[in-house]
Amino acid sequence: MAVGEGRTIVIYRRAVISLGAVSMVGCLTSAPAASAAAAYTAWQEITVLTVSKLETAAANCGFTVNGKELSVLLDSANLTLDAIHARPRSAALQQQIEANAASFQSDRETACTRAWETFGADAYPGARDLLQK
Numbered sequence: 001m002a003v004g005e006g007r008t009i010v011i012y013r014r015a016v017i018s019l020g021a022v023s024m025v026g027c028l029t030s031a032p033a034a035s036a037a038a039a040y041t042a043w044q045e046i047t048v049l050t051v052s053k054l055e056t057a058a059a060n061c062g063f064t065v066n067g068k069e070l071s072v073l074l075d076s077a078n079l080t081l082d083a084i085h086a087r088p089r090s091a092a093l094q095q096q097i098e099a100n101a102a103s104f105q106s107d108r109e110t111a112c113t114r115a116w117e118t119f120g121a122d123a124y125p126g127a128r129d130l131l132q133k
Contacts, residue, residue: 045093047077048084052097054130057115060104063131070130 040048050073054065074080089097104111117123119130 039090040087040093041077044077044079045090047073047079048089048093049096049100050127050130051081051084053100053115054119056101056104057112057119057131060108061112061115063112063115063120063133066129066132073130 051070054070057063058065070081074084103114116131116133119127120133121129123130
């Protein structure tokens, strides 16, 4: 983000969508100063989405969230659980969170399996052991 003359402007947030041989690139370029001040960084958005997925899996699958590993994740994004639940979210982030929650309602077994594969004991090292049985 860049700050100039009392305005905060999001320089670029790029999204690349690959459709076979065609790639589309989209950029979001500006945000009002009031909402940008409360906005998450890209890493914080990933962390908020991850925590939401962990909490949803714990609520629906009987897993528990490993507090020690969760603290490491939150610290890496300079966040707390209170901040995650209190701060406003972008519409896109809220849609992702709602889509994740809906996946547990439509097919709980598949969603629980996916959550365990992503955050359980056999997950890749960056996410391993965030969930426990």
